[in-house]
Amino acid sequence: MHAETDIHFRDAAAKALLDPQLRANFRRAMDGLIAKRRAQFPDPGDLQDLRHLSTAIRSRSLLNLPDLLEQFETNCTKNGIQVHWAETCEQANELILAILRSKGAKTLVKGKSMVSEEMHLNAFLESKGIEALESDLGEYIIQLDGETPSHIIMPAIHKNKDQIARQFSQKIKDAKYTEDVDELTAMARRVLRQKFLDADAGLSGVNFAVAETGTLCLVENEGNGRMSTHVPPLHIAVMGLEKVVATLEDVAPLYAILTRSATGQAVSTYFNLITGPRGEGEMDGPQEVHLVILDNGRSRMYADPQLRATLRCIRCGACMNHCPVYTRVGGHAYEAIYPGPIGKILTPQMEGVGARHDLIHGSSLCGACAEVCPVEIPIPEILVRLRREATHEDAGSNVVGRGTGRTATEDWAWRIWAGVLKRPIVYRLASWFATRFGRALPAGAPLIKNWTQTRSKPVPARRSLAERVRAEGVPHV
């Protein structure tokens, strides 16, 4: 019943489950985030109102996406932001390289950006001789070890402070060993402060792009976003094309629900509204601002009325924090840029539903993600849709890799399943055998052996309910 590709996530997860330190780090961190979020929403009615409003804003923005993007580009251009479009990650990387080369830039300091992770920008730039340094503390920590983010908001959440203390003492020049969080932070700050001052260019992501004003909104806690976008002479922003909203008024509720859902903060420490390069007579800010707008499969999702909901995402990470699977295996097991529930619907739509069959079946469909999602993305529903796409080629679908997750074994299994269950007389016979001989099945039989890894063998009752009702009549009190 398993496609070959089912194995990837299963293997990586099984390995992660054997690491008690990793499991403890995630459980502790996720429990903390769940409690902090809960404290921000004391009134369930208010929370639902804010979720409905946020969902409506994101849905309306997507409904008008082509128009809003045009308006946004016009207003950015008026503000002096140079807008570039990229259909693929390769195009986006080349665009950024060209911008950097046109200014002779050799060093780039980066604020946190998941889109740049999607593009594998750092590796690309390194290969072209340009240093790209992460300045978000979490991103900085994982970059030191050559790792990828394990969470979209807290990229180094898989590490605890002892692990970071050891790492800093080994990797940062002249660093002494300390487990004091303030001292560790100060150490990273010393390194980064100099990098901000020296960098030829800064790069950032975008949380919300406002069409009516041509504004880039950036939410952050460390001030590194502001430093990356204001200190170097050149600022390059990257965003997915779904990030646009109509008005500044739309931003307020989205911002309110983003920080509360993500880190349980009422507001973030910094909220940047970027409206263009340094103006005449102004003392600071970059001389040039460029914006790269990336598609990478998003316009395909946009074209499908159900899958479009994927694009409502505001990247808060609440689905991860509340996911019983993510909490146990951590972000790296997904072998994807975006882990957790949102990653399970986003990654297969970008990389192909057959190729990432492992992810779409790596869910118990418990629905904890959809319950907390600030923009009400029906993640379990979309997972089921993608499971169908993986094994069937529905007319009118534009999903990448549709039908490629199909295996003859699974096809046969479901055909037999339906063959039995749509014929009550056959089911009656099958249940008679199951109740009489089911207990004799060896624990090592296919599928049962998966079940019995951690559980006793399931033993059917000696008489089925239907059989008892037939024998006893519907019982009377």
Add this chain to the structure above:
Amino acid sequence: MREVYFYGTCLVDLFFPDAGMAGIQLLQKAGVKVIFPEGQTCCGQPAFNCGYWEEARDVARTQVALFPRDLPVILPSGSCAGMMKVHYPELFHGQPDEAEVRAFSTRVFELTQFLVDVLDVKLTDLGEPVKVTWHSSCHAVRDLGLNGEPQALIDQLSNVERVPLTREHECCGFGGTFSVRQPEISGAMACDKAADAEATGASVVLSTDGGCLLNVHGTLEAKHSPLRVQHIAEFLWERTHAR
């Protein structure tokens, strides 16, 4: 006299027939005439969840046809009730029999939901003092919208102490085919659930879903735990009828 249909579900049929009988008896004791149509198999959820919708529809159609009269259909399962009530309309969207299936879906209830919200039953506890804990099934709460009905029934029993389960709303790891496709993750979730249940000091874990019960029971049994699991219908019936 009020009449209802009873739909046993495949897991109750094969693994928990006592819970099915108890569900029927609880309804009868509340003054309801119970009809148990022949030919019940499965709601079709496994195939639906795996993307095999044609196969799921084939099975679902034969089941819907068993309940022609305009009567409530009662299930001793939140997950299967969720499938029939919430997901059948999705599954049959655009099909020639969509209207008929939708009408059926509106009549579906989970057992405790019907006992509390419709029948408003009053239970008298005849059992010995016991400590229990409650595992809320994901689909019962999130798909079907169960809102404390089972707990309210347990709390009516004067000799029963209900101890809250840590992470009551976290999935036990069953997830249908998930339990065999991803046995390691599923097993880890089930082990954590079993440990949380043991930590309550209760002697019974109650739930409304055969899948969760099978999963948690198997996990507890594998570690030789004295903690038992029981379907809520069976528990309520055992404690409220004179032997």
